[in-house]
Amino acid sequence: MKALWTEQFTVRTWDVDRNNRLSPSSLFNYFQEVAGNHATELGVGKDALLRGNQAWILSRMTTLLYRRPGWGETITVRTWPRGTEKLFAIRDYDIIDGFGSTIAQGRSAWLLVDVEKLRPLRPQSLTENLPTNTDMPAIPDGAQALTALPELQAAGTRTAAYSDIDYNGHVNNARYIEWIQDILDASILEQTNHFRIDINYLAEIRPQETISLWKEPLPNQDAGTEEHAGERPPFTPFEVTELWAFEGKHIDSGQSSFRAELRCGA
Amino acid sequence: MKALWTEQFTVRTWDVDRNNRLSPSSLFNYFQEVAGNHATELGVGKDALLRGNQAWILSRMTTLLYRRPGWGETITVRTWPRGTEKLFAIRDYDIIDGFGSTIAQGRSAWLLVDVEKLRPLRPQSLTENLPTNTDMPAIPDGAQALTALPELQAAGTRTAAYSDIDYNGHVNNARYIEWIQDILDASILEQTNHFRIDINYLAEIRPQETISLWKEPLPNQDAGTEEHAGERPPFTPFEVTELWAFEGKHIDSGQSSFRAELRCGA
Known part of the structure; x- marks a missing residue:
């Protein structure tokens, strides 16, 4: 079980704007992609949850981008669960560029829902066996x-x-x-x-x-x-x-x- | 000089539709990305051409998709120049999936333009030293x-x-x-x-x-x-x-x- 999920991306033509700089929506794309892949690896991905009529719903997201990479750059996107806050499961992110600099950070808050009753469930039943990475806050606030x-x-x-x-x-x-x-x-x-x-x-x-x-x-x-x-x-x-x-x-x-x-x- | 350019892509969440199948626009994204990277490798990419006030303009495109891959699949996208037809430089494409099957093919026709005079130029000055791959037509027609x-x-x-x-x-x-x-x-x-x-x-x-x-x-x-x-x-x-x-x-x-x-x- 990987406490921290790491994936490399190449910034593509469709990720940059006319000034050759990563667009805000592509930053959200990267974060959703690694969140989905890490959840799957942890046994709590879309397909596994649907078998129990459950699903993760993204409720809040905070992203920070400090430098906007350009077409062809290779970046490393990382994500890790950060425990729960009441009904939310928290997941943090960052992006490290080819020079080793942290160029982006993020935090997301997810609701676990019963897809038949459309009701939120306590996420702790799923997250209690996951790493909480309490020593790795991506940012001091977020997902408010x-x-x-x-x-x-x-x-x-x-x-x-x-x-x-x-x-x-x-x-x-x-x-x-x-x-x-x-x-x-x-x-x-x-x-x-x-x-x-x-x-x-x-x-x-x-x-x-x-x-x-x-x-x-x-x-x-x-x-x-x-x-x-x-x-x-x-x-x-x-x-x-x-x-x-x-x-x-x-x-x-x-x-x-x-x-x-x-x-x-x- | 690579006569044929090959690049692997993972199909991402943003590439598929609600039925988890590659969208037509993402197929076009893949083809434009490899065309740009191959042109750069061949010395006729965007930056090199702009130094001489020239640019490639995509004029016509034909794509065929036989099977629509889903989220997480790794596919191999290939492209190769195919010589010229009058004012057009021709570039072909295909995509091979993890089972070795060809799931997509394409052909594009590009104009070389003088970006100051906004006039088409004969592309042969750039393409005469490139491989023509006459034995590798992706499709029997296209770019009409x-x-x-x-x-x-x-x-x-x-x-x-x-x-x-x-x-x-x-x-x-x-x-x-x-x-x-x-x-x-x-x-x-x-x-x-x-x-x-x-x-x-x-x-x-x-x-x-x-x-x-x-x-x-x-x-x-x-x-x-x-x-x-x-x-x-x-x-x-x-x-x-x-x-x-x-x-x-x-x-x-x-x-x-x-x-x-x-x-x-x-």
């Missing part, structure tokens, strides 16, 4: 609940199409990030050298469902305003130059399907 | 010019966003295939076991440009109707059950940006 913001600007809609739907039958978690990318002014991402993304996945999006998208630039609270005095700002070891909030809502019910925050550094 | 069809049905629009734009600064060739996927009824692709896609790239799509999309189911001419008696049908070594035509047009100028045909087999 995000606050609903009242006044976001409408930024169009997306309808879940063939390309958005993954092997789990709903919109893939990295596709939410693509939708966020594509409602931002492209120049913001093109000029960003470092970023932190926090996202809460609140309701799955099924084929052909339409989501209204919302965004808003926020005042840079991380710089430490009076309003936030005393609060610990999110772990962002770079100067935050842009801070954006996002939300996606099911267009029929108004139910929130995701909330996200993006912190950019030049 | 497609006919404009007068009566297609409107199928929405797409505006080129951050995620659509690649390192060449325009909508990536595999993204055109995603746009095609997503205007088809998803059940068609989900039920398709084999397909042939022919596409002509007629004009690049730049950031923020909006394209109107058009589609139409065609009568199955490949089965050999009287109308087409005597014509040689396209190479499709499976029974064609669905035949669709597509076009994308720049919404302002009406200029065609691509034309495509999809042949499906159950």
Whole structure:
């Protein structure tokens, strides 16, 4: 049983933007891929769980990218379980480049659900035999609940199409990030050298469902305003130059399907 | 100098659809990736050409997929130049699975352009020293010019966003295939076991440009109707059950940006 899962990836043409730098959604792709492969190796993968009518649902994710690799670079993506917090199973990540530098880190929180009753289960029944890696926190915070913001600007809609739907039958978690990318002014991402993304996945999006998208630039609270005095700002070891909030809502019910925050550094 | 370029890929979560089968756009991704890497190895890659104000432009592509691999499969993607045809440099492809079976084949036609004068150049100046692999045709036809069809049905629009734009600064060739996927009824692709896609790239799509999309189911001419008696049908070594035509047009100028045909087999 490998306490830490390691996989090498080559950054491909489809992973980089016009400036030849890894896109945020590809970072999410790498993390989901190694999480799935490690879970399988630990005996708690998709197929094994489905035999007991259970499934992992990604609920929260925090990613940090410090340097954006380019086409052809080989990177090492690592992941490891980090125990549980109440109903969440925690999984951490990092990426090490060819120079030995850590260029990305992440933390995810997963719910274990009964797929017939659509009810969350205590994950401890599955995780108690797994390594907890308590001495290896990828980041000091992460996978937090995000606050609903009242006044976001409408930024169009997306309808879940063939390309958005993954092997789990709903919109893939990295596709939410693509939708966020594509409602931002492209120049913001093109000029960003470092970023932190926090996202809460609140309701799955099924084929052909339409989501209204919302965004808003926020005042840079991380710089430490009076309003936030005393609060610990999110772990962002770079100067935050842009801070954006996002939300996606099911267009029929108004139910929130995701909330996200993006912190950019030049 | 390698006459034939070989690269292994693992099929990732983002490469498969809800039925765990390789998506058409991921097939195009693999082919573009190996073409780029082989061109670089042969000394005629993107960076080398740009130093002389030249670039390769993908003009036509034919792909055939006979079996759609699933998440975690390791496949070997191969590519080789196949000489020139008038202004086109031809490049062939295939994919071999872990059982040694050929599961995909392809052929592409590239234009060499002067990026300042935006004029096509004779590719022979670059290709005359390359291997021509005349004994290795991937398929007996392919990379043909497609006919404009007068009566297609409107199928929405797409505006080129951050995620659509690649390192060449325009909508990536595999993204055109995603746009095609997503205007088809998803059940068609989900039920398709084999397909042939022919596409002509007629004009690049730049950031923020909006394209109107058009589609139409065609009568199955490949089965050999009287109308087409005597014509040689396209190479499709499976029974064609669905035949669709597509076009994308720049919404302002009406200029065609691509034309495509999809042949499906159950």
